[in-house]
Amino acid sequence: MSVSPRGKRRKGAELEYLIRDKLIESGIDPNARRSIMSGGTWMWKGDIYSKALPIHWEAKNQETTSPYQWYEQALRDRPTARLTPVVVHKRNRSIPMVFISLDDFIEILKYAQIGGFGK
Numbered sequence: 001m002s003v004s005p006r007g008k009r010r011k012g013a014e015l016e017y018l019i020r021d022k023l024i025e026s027g028i029d030p031n032a033r034r035s036i037m038s039g040g041t042w043m044w045k046g047d048i049y050s051k052a053l054p055i056h057w058e059a060k061n062q063e064t065t066s067p068y069q070w071y072e073q074a075l076r077d078r079p080t081a082r083l084t085p086v087v088v089h090k091r092n093r094s095i096p097m098v099f100i101s102l103d104d105f106i107e108i109l110k111y112a113q114i115g116g117f118g119k
Contacts, residue, residue: 015061015090016047029053046078056083061090067099084108 016034023032029052048057056078058070067087074085084107087099100108112118 011061012047012059015059015088015096018090018096019048019057019059019088023048023050023053046074046083054083056085058085058087060087063091065089065091071099071101 013034020032020034023029029050031052032048032050035047035049046056047059048055050057056074058074058077060070067089070087070089071085074087078085084100084104086104088096089099090096109117
């Protein structure tokens with residue numbers, strides 16, 4: 001049974017709201033919000049808008065798995081190379097997973113360590 005276009009948009013929005021809520025509840029970005037039209041505007045292509053984080057978010061809530069294609073989309077769509085492309089993927093009845101490059105992950109770990117992570 002296929003999902004209608006409206007159902008796909010609703011499902012995508014659910015993940016975007018989940019990401020936004022996690023950013024707000026954690027205190028990382030109390031002003032995070034879901035982008036208008038799921039990033040489909042000319043001024044902001046990412047699915048989540050956050051001034052506090054240098055991240056270009058791509059949210060995918062679907063059963064198919066194409067993380068490399070989604071990552072390439074995030075690379076293409078980010079408005080500046082200063083934003084780190086991050087793909088969040090969720091399948092039905094599973095926890096959301098994050099897909100980033102190893103270099104970006106190491107960079108994040110360096111900042112986390114400076115901030116006291118793991119001490």
